[in-house]
Amino acid sequence: MPSRRSPVWLIGRGIAILLISGLAGATLVRLAPGFGVDERSLDARFSAPTLASIARANERDRNPLTFYLGFLKGLFHGDLGRSAVFGQPVGPLIRERAPTTIRTVLEGLILGWCAALVLATAAAVSRRAVVLAVAMAFSGSLLSIPSALLATVCLLLQLSPGTAIAAVVFPRAFPHAYEQVRAALAAPYVLMARARGLARTRVFLFHVIPAALPPLVALVGVSVTLAFGASIPIEALADSPGLGQMAWRAALGRDLPVLVSVTLLLTVIAVSSNVAADLIIMHLQRRTA
């Protein structure tokens, strides 16, 4: 059996989580009120044998496991069902809207993390209580505002939806980044390097950053899930044609094929980013060791 820290274990666990979440999603669709009710059954033009055949076809999906296997089969063939709200197959809808969300989320992640790292480094290096207090107050204030409200503020200030996502990511990243940089700066080997007369920039780039990096990489993995979650209210309010807005409209119209497919897709992204973060940390730790 592979060890819990081996890449095989991490990837296997990721795949198991995806299969379980897929089963959960399919079971939810199966248990939804109105599942198996076909609008064709109300159409007077269909004969009794046709209606019986439709009922038999729906009956096959009564078992959640059979339904899930059918769902997986469809998934492998790119058939994710048909959206009732948008009147289109779900696959092309996702393909059309995913780039907008990925662009917005990437913009937000880069902006949020850069701001957090710059401010954390400034606060840790300067060691001034005022700088830390201002940074903490700013981060704490952003943490107390719902992402939908941040989106409204960004709209009023005519900022991009990516900025709103950055405002969601920043307060989660900043305290951890500050703690890691501060701890690395106070490490004995850093003090030793400074005492030996190494340039500050060199100490920071080659001694502080490598020590602070692994925990922050893990947090980047988590912040991807956070950023995609925040994309719903932000895209809905900013009228940005991405997956978040699509999920919101699907939820209002009870369009379950869209909701389950989008949630599954985002779970794939979240699990993959977490597994990638774990693998990067393992690689970094091996190099440090």
Added chain:
Amino acid sequence: MKLLRKLAVGFLVLVAGLSLAAGFVAPYDYARQFRDHSNAPPSHAFPLGTDDLGRDRLSRLLAGSRISLLCAPAAAMAATAIAAAIGMAAGYFGGWLDETATVLTDLFLSLPWLFVLLTLRALLPLNITPWASTAATFLLLAAVGWASGARVVRASVAEMRFAGSILHARACGCSGARLLCFHLLPNLRPVLSAQFWILVPVFLLTEANLGLLGLGITEPVPSLGNLLADLQNYQRIQEAPWMLTPALLLFLIVASLHFVVSGRDTWE
């Protein structure tokens, strides 16, 4: 900082008191409509103005904060109880139970919360009553929000099970259930209390997000979340800035909670 924390506690006590006494303090019933005064600006009769349907904003704000301030802690309590049950079982018994709980926890931590909540919310029947939607919204929050707490509890129990007092209790013939309830659970109080206080602001903010999207508690029952739904027409904010009052109150409540939670250890 101590003064700020005291101010935060004072503010929370004041808001909790006012919202609990909403029935006596509020000028009108939260659902009463004044059809001749829809979208009225603040006045002596309506201190925070009225909404599109002519309902007094102050009365709705007081009633809404009561619902949010009662339901969010209740949901946090439920999530903490689920986290305690799963984390204790996984940490104490280990083996396949621990493996299953770990995969389940990882699954819930990997899921994008808001997407899951939207999916679950869309599964509810259309003819759900406002009070049922209130219960459903907060129960869904509890059902989704237990995972991080379970991980912390599991780690604490796994460490604690080999503590001297626990080994002594086991040697004295204490059974598994008794050991969990009377020996491990009291020792977990600080961990569970921390998890509870972390979840309260998180649930308040998530309910606000759902409410602003029109997927939280249904009308006419107000909550801090669905009172923010007016902000979907953000173009109106400049001409009616009093629309921002629920947002400001929510911000102050959550910021005060963060202050109180961060200072709790110092107080204890």
